[in-house]
Each structure stands twice: as structure tokens, then as C-alpha cells.
Amino acid sequence: MASYFQNIRETLGTIFEGLAITASHFVRKPFTLQYPDRIDIPIQDTLPFRYRGLLDVDLEICTGCLACERACPIDCIVIDARKDTQTREMILERFDIDLAKCMFCGLCSEPCPTGSIHHTPEFEGADYSLESLVRRFVKAPVAAYKPTKGPETDPTIGPVLKRGLRYLDEFASPGAS
Amino acid sequence: MTVAIDVALEREGVGGLETEEMTLNMGPQHPSTHGVLRFVVKADGEVMRRAIPDIGYLHRSIEKISEKVGYHGFMPYTDRVDYVSAMQCNQGWAMACEALAGITVPRRGEYCRVIACELGRIASHLISVGATGMDIGAMTPFTHCIREREKINDLLEELCGARLTFNYMRIGGCAWDLPPGFAARALDFINRFEPLIDELNELLSFNKIFVERMANVAVISAEKAIAYNLVGPNLRGSGVRYDVRRDVPYSVYSEFQFDVPIGTGEKGTLGDSWDRYMVRCREMKECCRIVRQAIEGLPAGPVIAKVPRTFKPPRGEVYVRVEGSRGDMGWYVVSDGSAFPYRTHIRTGSYTAMSIVEELSPGLMIADLVAVIASFDIVAPEVDR
Amino acid sequence: MQQFADGLMEPGGPLAGISTPLGYVLVVALFAFLILNFIMLVAGVTSWVERRVWARIQSRIGPNRVGPQGVLQWLADGIKNIMKEDIVPEQADRFLFKAAPYLTMMGFFGAFACIPFADGVIAADLNVGVLYITAVTALVVVGILMAGWSSNNKWALLGGIRSAAQIISYEIPAGLAVITVVLFTGTLSMQGIVEAQGAAPWKWFLFANPFLFVAFFVFFTAALAEGNRTPFDLPEAESELVAGAFTEYSGLRSLLFFLVEWGNLYVIGAVATALFLGGWRVPAVTDNPVLLGVLQFLVFFGKSYFLVFIAMWVRGTLPRVRVDQLMSLCWKYLVPISFVNMLGAMVFFVLFPEGSPVVRFGMVAFGAALLVYFLSRVVFHIRRARPEFHLSPFA
Numbered sequence: 001m002a003s004y005f006q007n008i009r010e011t012l013g014t015i016f017e018g019l020a021i022t023a024s025h026f027v028r029k030p031f032t033l034q035y036p037d038r039i040d041i042p043i044q045d046t047l048p049f050r051y052r053g054l055l056d057v058d059l060e061i062c063t064g065c066l067a068c069e070r071a072c073p074i075d076c077i078v079i080d081a082r083k084d085t086q087t088r089e090m091i092l093e094r095f096d097i098d099l100a101k102c103m104f105c106g107l108c109s110e111p112c113p114t115g116s117i118h119h120t121p122e123f124e125g126a127d128y129s130l131e132s133l134v135r136r137f138v139k140a141p142v143a144a145y146k147p148t149k150g151p152e153t154d155p156t157i158g159p160v161l162k163r164g165l166r167y168l169d170e171f172a173s174p175g176a177s
Numbered sequence: 178m179t180v181a182i183d184v185a186l187e188r189e190g191v192g193g194l195e196t197e198e199m200t201l202n203m204g205p206q207h208p209s210t211h212g213v214l215r216f217v218v219k220a221d222g223e224v225m226r227r228a229i230p231d232i233g234y235l236h237r238s239i240e241k242i243s244e245k246v247g248y249h250g251f252m253p254y255t256d257r258v259d260y261v262s263a264m265q266c267n268q269g270w271a272m273a274c275e276a277l278a279g280i281t282v283p284r285r286g287e288y289c290r291v292i293a294c295e296l297g298r299i300a301s302h303l304i305s306v307g308a309t310g311m312d313i314g315a316m317t318p319f320t321h322c323i324r325e326r327e328k329i330n331d332l333l334e335e336l337c338g339a340r341l342t343f344n345y346m347r348i349g350g351c352a353w354d355l356p357p358g359f360a361a362r363a364l365d366f367i368n369r370f371e372p373l374i375d376e377l378n379e380l381l382s383f384n385k386i387f388v389e390r391m392a393n394v395a396v397i398s399a400e401k402a403i404a405y406n407l408v409g410p411n412l413r414g415s416g417v418r419y420d421v422r423r424d425v426p427y428s429v430y431s432e433f434q435f436d437v438p439i440g441t442g443e444k445g446t447l448g449d450s451w452d453r454y455m456v457r458c459r460e461m462k463e464c465c466r467i468v469r470q471a472i473e474g475l476p477a478g479p480v481i482a483k484v485p486r487t488f489k490p491p492r493g494e495v496y497v498r499v500e501g502s503r504g505d506m507g508w509y510v511v512s513d514g515s516a517f518p519y520r521t522h523i524r525t526g527s528y529t530a531m532s533i534v535e536e537l538s539p540g541l542m543i544a545d546l547v548a549v550i551a552s553f554d555i556v557a558p559e560v561d562r
Numbered sequence: 563m564q565q566f567a568d569g570l571m572e573p574g575g576p577l578a579g580i581s582t583p584l585g586y587v588l589v590v591a592l593f594a595f596l597i598l599n600f601i602m603l604v605a606g607v608t609s610w611v612e613r614r615v616w617a618r619i620q621s622r623i624g625p626n627r628v629g630p631q632g633v634l635q636w637l638a639d640g641i642k643n644i645m646k647e648d649i650v651p652e653q654a655d656r657f658l659f660k661a662a663p664y665l666t667m668m669g670f671f672g673a674f675a676c677i678p679f680a681d682g683v684i685a686a687d688l689n690v691g692v693l694y695i696t697a698v699t700a701l702v703v704v705g706i707l708m709a710g711w712s713s714n715n716k717w718a719l720l721g722g723i724r725s726a727a728q729i730i731s732y733e734i735p736a737g738l739a740v741i742t743v744v745l746f747t748g749t750l751s752m753q754g755i756v757e758a759q760g761a762a763p764w765k766w767f768l769f770a771n772p773f774l775f776v777a778f779f780v781f782f783t784a785a786l787a788e789g790n791r792t793p794f795d796l797p798e799a800e801s802e803l804v805a806g807a808f809t810e811y812s813g814l815r816s817l818l819f820f821l822v823e824w825g826n827l828y829v830i831g832a833v834a835t836a837l838f839l840g841g842w843r844v845p846a847v848t849d850n851p852v853l854l855g856v857l858q859f860l861v862f863f864g865k866s867y868f869l870v871f872i873a874m875w876v877r878g879t880l881p882r883v884r885v886d887q888l889m890s891l892c893w894k895y896l897v898p899i900s901f902v903n904m905l906g907a908m909v910f911f912v913l914f915p916e917g918s919p920v921v922r923f924g925m926v927a928f929g930a931a932l933l934v935y936f937l938s939r940v941v942f943h944i945r946r947a948r949p950e951f952h953l954s955p956f957a
Binding site: 021047171 | 246247249250251252253254286317324327334335336337338339342344349350351352353354356376379380381383384385386479480481482483484486
């Protein structure tokens with residue numbers, strides 16, 4: 001009999017407390033962000049620098065070292081590079097990234113010496129066909145970037161390289177254990 | 178219940194009240210099976226005679242993939258083993274590889290791992306606790322939990338650039354150091370989050386209806402829990418104080434003060450669904466304690482050791498254990514000296530938890546099965562891998 | 563209504579010269595049309611309000627895109643559902659499957675005949691009004707059981723069976739609570755019950771004596787159960803039975819079930835208002851009968867919608883009970899409590915046939931104290947969580 005009234009008391013008491021908690025939510029600010037249109041600034045601008053969105057390649061500073069292609073666990077990066085026998089330059093003939101396969105793991109941008117291949121905060125990559133998700137960065141064969149000794153002087157490449165190196169700086173540099 | 182009525186009627190010679198056992202297919206597309214699980218339920222009305230779990234709908238041969246992608250390349254795949262708390266899976270794989278090659282992780286790296294893992298554990302338990310509420314029919318705790326999880330996701334996004342598949346750790350440490358201001362923001366989150374655990378408890382855990390639904394349902398004794406190899410919160414819910422972090426300390430967990438909450442049986446019997454649920458609620462507080470200590474004691478230095486890009490561990494085999502959000506997670510790796518593992522096996526908590534469902538099911542109601550699955554915190558990809 | 567019809571058919575009235583039966587049919591059709599539109603509107607807007615209230619409880623915003631603040635969301639949903647294919651499962655009992663939503667609709671629509679919106683504004687002031695409402699709302703169960711059975715789906719069947727057991731059981735505590743009220747009014751007519759109360763809160767039956775106070779909560783709980791609302795939404799129980807009895811329904815038919823759910827919510831609020839919260843009673847502030855009628859209607863609507871709001875709020879708070887607990891709650895708790903309560907009310911009625919001002923004052927004070935304590939708990943929770951404030955109901 002005691003447990004009978006105990007049950008009634010507990011039921012009423014806990015429901016009362018629960019109602020008080022939910023009532024206190026009527027004055028709390030909703031947590032929702034009204035993506036995509038009713039926000040003050042584009043959501044991409046609020047994402048952290050490390051955000052791993054769609055991959056992008058700055059061809060100006062790509063050295064053609066193929067480190068990203070080797071690092072990719074699912075082989076979604078395909079690079080064709082050949083060495084020009086006369087100028088002794090690396091010529092990039094193809095740099096394709098299949099974003100349909102890409103799993104945004106970030107393993108490719110880690111070994112890049114210049115920060116050429118990097119993740120952008122852009123994540124809106126929906127498309128109507130798989131084919132259009134293959135990003136072909138090389139339109140016509142170009143010479144790969146050759147790192148200069150000392151600071152970069154070319155005004156078009158300078159800022160790009162600066163951004164690339166800043167991206168690389170985010171990664172932890174290994175120390176002796 | 179119905180069986181008893183049948184027997185009583187037959188004894189009195191009334192007879193004629195026949196009940197028919199019906200087979201229900203619960204899942205793989207059922208709203209409360211937490212992914213694609215399937216239960217073949219033999220039920221007599223609402224009362225189950227048997228519930229047979231049918232697994233394999235989410236099998237992605239992750240173990241086999243590891244033999245093809247190499248040690249570094251497998252790290253993003255470990256995110257998919259248990260996508261609700263990917264950090265511990267990252268750590269398990271990293272620790273296995275480090276043990277194979279004899280690499281020591283810098284102390285700051287270990288601390289970063291602990292911070293990330295414990296934040297991930299809170300996020301995972303939030304999902305579990307909220308989803309339990311939702312399976313019982315209360316929608317509000319779920320959205321409150323998701324709201325808090327979102328804040329953790331924001332923190333982890335800042336840390337490693339992703340919200341779900343973190344790929345934060347590398348063999349030998351972590352890929353990124355804590356960003357500037359991260360420690361302060363994490364502390365701020367924890368300070369605001371701790372009172373919300375009490376709020377959640379008052380809203381859901383101690384609610385009489387919820388207690389009635391969870392207490393005394395699917396009681397697992399400590400012996401049975403050990404016999405069925407339950408791990409993590411499911412084992413601790415039965416009153417066994419066993420936590421890999423405390424009993425087989427790995428990483429730097431031995432440096433932190435934390436309790437291992439166990440089931441108390443305060444609302445019903447020891448080892449019932451409510452105890453398993455409550456262990457997670459209490460564990461979140463302990464996670465907060467660990468994160469706070471880790472941030473306060475964060476040493477300086479590098480976060481990752483020098484590891485060659487072509488990682489070729491010496492021939493050998495290793496089995497490491499980490500305390501995942503769903504319990505003791507074992508990583509067994511065999512190396513043949515090449516750049517690819519010879520064999521990998523992952524032992525997960527959800528898989529063993531599935532095996533006891535059939536044993537528990539007779540006599541439960543269909544609504545109870547939902548509560549039991551929720552109290553085990555089964556994540557389908559972890560069952561199948 | 564009969565006087566209204568007679569008035570129209572008097573010489574010089576708009577329907578003068580029409581045969582009496584035809585005139586009655588026309589008037590009934592007019593009333594039915596008005597009420598049907600009213601409840602469609604109420605049910606639709608309620609669906610939007612519920613989603614918004616629920617969203618705020620859950621730190622969300624809720625539908626806010628269709629029309630100003632999303633107020634037309636229900637129209638968009640309705641149009642979408644109407645345009646969807648009406649799928650009837652191959653193995654279903656086609657006739658019953660198709661008939662079930664209409665039967666459910668009838669049960670709920672019929673209740674509106676006896677809801678007193680204002681003085682004289684009632685479709686039919688039956689002398690057995692309360693009894694009629696209790697009886698006709700139980701028709702809903704036939705529709706739901708029919709839907710569950712005819713779908714030829716095991717989940718739907720379980721939902722239908724649950725619904726039958728639930729609604730039939732909870733008729734009893736609801737009925738006993740109504741009897742407690744009838745004890746004090748001596749009439750079953752809805753208008754009679756409303757007229758027995760006053761405009762001021764301390765003249766409502768809710769605060770008349772402790773027994774009616776308890777009866778209100780018993781009635782409200784039982785009504786929530788009859789309306790398949792959380793914590794008693796077992797027939798639908800989306801986490802257990804997929805969508806319960808309505809699993810196989812699509813398009814307009816499924817829309818009708820949802821309409822009944824939200825419309826029923828208003829019926830619960832309206833009946834509870836009429837029985838316990840003073841109905842449409844307002845102080846005589848004006849002599850203009852039209853203005854007074856509008857005022858009475860607004861007061862009645864406001865009170866009943868507040869109860870609807872409470873039902874939404876409860877839905878946002880509580881988990882769902884299990885089916886055996888549902889039964890034990892009814893038979894072990896609500897039925898004995900309402901029986902004892904009714905006996906206590908009888909004793910009270912013998913002692914104080916005219917009511918006791920002291921008890922009345924005590925009950926009002928108790929209600930106020932409860933409210934103050936509740937608000938203090940709300941403030942406690944706000945201070946503990948230290949949230950960002952957002953006081954506007956819109957976001």
C-alpha cells in the first residue's frame with residue numbers, strides 16, 4: 001500500500017519537474033541555424049581553417065611530386081606527369097580528383113610539400129552525374145612548380161604559396177619521440 | 178502471461194482459447210533498430226517468445242580492406258568501424274601499429290588523444306542516452322542531446338576538420354595540435370555541459386514513466402554478463418567494475434583521477450536496462466573530469482613522433498585494447514614485414530551485446546525489445562564492421 | 563438550433579414558405595458546413611502550433627517557411643497529401659481499409675455537435691450532452707481497429723488492438739470524472755454544466771472543491787489516452803510499431819487520421835473547459851448580445867486552446883508507457899482514484915449542497931501556490947543551465 005502511494009507521488013513529482021524543465025526551454029534561444037538562406041554570413045565562412053571540405057588544387061604551386069597520389073587510400077587522385085627531356089621540367093598532363101570517391105580523410109594534403117592540394121571549406125558538392133564530380137584540374141599540360149631558394153618573388157605565385165604553407169603549418173610537425 | 182492463462186483454462190477444461198504465434202520482422206527498415214539490424218520476433222500478441230537477431234546488413238569488410246590500403250591508409254577506415262565515436266577506433270588502430278613498430282608517442286600527443294577521445298565518448302553517450310529516450314517515446318531529450326553533441330562536433334571540427342569521420346590520429350601521435358583557444362573553449366563547453374547532465378537526468382532518467390519502462394527489464398546478472406562477454410557500460414551496468422582505462426591502463430589514463438560508475442540497481446534489479454542506461458549518464462560526468470584534468474595538465478612539445486611515410490613494421494602480431502564508447506575494443510594485427518597488414522581483426526562491444534538479446538527476449542514485450550536494444554547502445558556498423 | 567431554424571422559417575424570415583422538414587435539413591447542413599470548416603481550420607492550425615511548440619521545447623525553430631512564420635504549413639502539407647497516390651495494399655480488405663478513416667472522422671466530428679462555443683452557440687444542446695460526447699468519441703476506436711485489421715499488416719494489427727484496449731478502458735475513469743461533475747450540476751446538458759459555473763476562476767468547478775480538482779486531472783489524463791496522445795500514443799508508437807494502425811495508409815486517408823488526432827486535441831480541450839474551467843462564462847461587460855457572444859466564444863476558445871497547449875507541452879516532455887503499464891495505470895490507479903474521488907464528492911455534496919466558500923478559497927490558494935512553486939522550479943532550471951534567452955515566440 002505504501003508503494004502504491006509512493007508510485008503516485010513519484011509519478012506526479014517527476015512529471016511536474018519534467019514540465020518545469022520543458023517550460024524553461026520556452027525562453028531559451030533555439031539552437032537551429034537556418035541554413036542555407038537565413039543566416040548572416042555564408043556558413044562556409046564560419047568553418048574553421050582546418051575544415052575538410054571539397055578538395056582543391058593550386059596548380060601554380062604543384063610540384064608534381066605525386067605524394068598525394070601515393071597517400072590516397074582509395075586512389076581517387078590520378079596524376080600523369082612526365083619529365084620534359086629538353087627543359088628538364090616536370091610537365092603535368094593530367095590531375096584528376098574523383099570527388100565521388102573521395103572520403104575527405106585529409107591524408108593527401110598532409111604530405112604535400114607546398115600545400116597545393118588542400119581541403120576547402122566548400123562542402124556543397126551535390127551534382128546530377130557522377131561524371132561531373134571528377135574534377136580535372138589540368139586543362140592543358142603545364143609545367144610543374146619548382147621551389148625557389150629563398151622567398152618566392154613571383155607576385156602571382158607568392159600569395160598562393162603563402163596560403164599553401166599556412167595550410168601545411170596547421171599539421172603537427174613530428175618531433176623525436 | 179498468456180501462456181499462464183492458456184494453462185489455467187486447459188486445467189479447468191475450458192479450452193478453446195487458442196493463441197497463435199506470429200512472426201514479426203523487426204527491421205532492417207524499422208525506425209528503432211539503430212541502423213540496419215534485423216530481428217525475427219516470434220510473438221504471441223505483444224509478448225515475445227523469441228527474438229532472433231540477424232546481423233550482416235552493414236558488413237563492409239573493413240578488416241579485409243586493411244590488407245589492401247596499408248597502415249597509414251587504413252586510419253580513415255577505422256572512423257567507419259564505429260562512426261558514433263570514431264576517436265577511440267582511431268586510437269585503437271594507432272596503438273596497434275605503434276605497438277607493432279615500437280613507437281613511443283610524445284606525451285602531448287597522448288594528452289591530445291585523451292582529450293579528443295573523451296570528448297568523443299561524451300558525444301557517443303549523448304547519442305545513446307538520447308536515442309534511448311526516443312525509443313521510449315520522449316523526443317525532447319534526444320534533441321537536447323543532439324544539441325550538446327553538436328557543440329562537441331564543433332569543437333572536434335576545429336581540432337581536426339571533420340565532424341563525424343575524424344581521422345584525427347596518425348601512427349605515432351596526432352595529425353593536428355590543439356588549435357589556439359581550443360582548451361579554453363573545451364573547458365567552457367564542459368562547464369556549461371555538466372549542469373545539463375543533471376537536467377537531462379531530471380527530465381528523462383528519473384521520470385517515473387521512463388523508470389517503469391527501463392527498470393526490471395532484461396536483467397543481466399554479473400555472471401551472465403561475463404559469460405556472454407559483455408563489455409563497457411553494458412558490463413558495468415551489471416555491477417562489474419571493469420574498465421580498460423582503469424584496469425589495463427593504456428595511453429596516459431593512469432595519470433588521471435576518475436571513477437568507474439557501475440549499475441546500482443537503485444530503481445529495480447541490479448543489471449536491468451535502467452542501470453545500463455544510467456551508467457552512461459554517469460560516465461559523461463567522469464569524461465568531463467578527465468577532459469578537465471587533461472587540459473590542465475597539458476604538457477608542451479610535439480604531438481607526433483617521427484614515423485616514416487612507408488611504414489613497414491617488423492614481422493609479428495599484436496593485440497591492443499582500448500575502451501571504446503561501447504566497451505572493450507580489441508585490435509588484432511598481424512604484420513608480415515610488408516607495408517600492408519597480413520591480417521586485422523577488430524573485436525567490438527556491440528557484436529557481443531547482440532548475442533545476449535536472444536537469451537533475454539522470452540517473456541519481454543515488443544516495446545521492451547526496443548528498450549533493450551537501446552540500453553545496449555548497439556551501433557549497427559560496429560556489429561558488422 | 564431548433565429555435566434558430568424556426569426563426570428562419572417564420573413569416574418574413576429568409577426561409578419563409580419552405581416546408582418544415584426541408585428547412586430543418588437546410589439549417590442542419592448549414593451548421594455542419596460551418597463546424598466542419600471550423601474544425602478543419604482548428605485541426606490544421608493546431609498541427610502547425612504543435613510543431614512550433616514542440617520545436618521550442620527541443621531548442622529548434624520548427625516550420626517557418628510557408629506563409630508568415632510558417633502558419634500555412636498545414637495547407638502545404640494537406641495539399642501535398644491530397645496529391646499523393648492513395649495506396650491500398652494488395653492483401654488488404656479493400657472496403658474496410660477505405661472506410662476506416664471516415665469512421666474515425668465521424669466519431670470525432672460528431673462530438674462537435676454538443677460543444678458549447680458560446681451562450682446559445684451550440685449545434686444541439688442535448689439534455690444528455692456529456693454522455694453523447696463520451697459515447698460518440700469512442701466511435702474513433704472502431705475506425706482505428708478497422709484500419710489496423712484491414713491493413714493486413716502485423717504492426718497495424720497490434721496498433722489496432724492496443725487502441726481498442728486503451729480507449730475502452732479509459733472511458734471508465736473519464737466517465738467517472740464526468741459523473742463527479744454531473745453530481746454537482748444535476749444535468750448532463752453541456753450548456754447546463756457551463757451555466758452552473760461562473761466567470762471568475764474561483765467559480766470554476768476546477769477550484770470548487772478538492773474532488774473536482776482531482777477529477778479534472780483524471781479526466782484530462784483519460785482524455786489524453788482516448789485521444790492517443792503522448793504518453794499514451796501506443797496505437798501509433800512510431801519507435802515500436804512503425805506507425806501502428808496507420809502504417810499502410812497514404813495520401814488523403816492518412817491525412818484524415820492526422821486531422822482526427824489534432825482535431826481530437828481540441829475536443830479534449832473544449833470538453834474539459836466546459837466541464838471544469840467555466841466554459842464560455844464571461845462577466846456581463848456589455849449589453850450588445852453579438853459582442854457578448856463573440857467575447858464568450860473567444861474566452862471559450864482561449865481556455866480550450868490553453869489546454870491544447872498543455873497537451874502539446876506534455877507531449878514534449880513525457881516518454882510513452884508500455885501497453886501493460888497503460889492498463890495497470892487505468893485499472894489500478896485511475897479507476898480506483900476516480901471511484902474514491904466520486905464517493906468523496908458525494909459526501910462533500912451532502913455536507914455542503916451549495917458549496918463551501920472556505921474550501922473554494924483554499925483550493926484557489928492551493929492552485930496559486932502550485933503555480934508559484936512551478937514557476938520557481940522553472941527559474942531554477944533556467945539559472946542552472948545559464949542559457950541564451952529568446953523571449954519572442956517566433957524565431
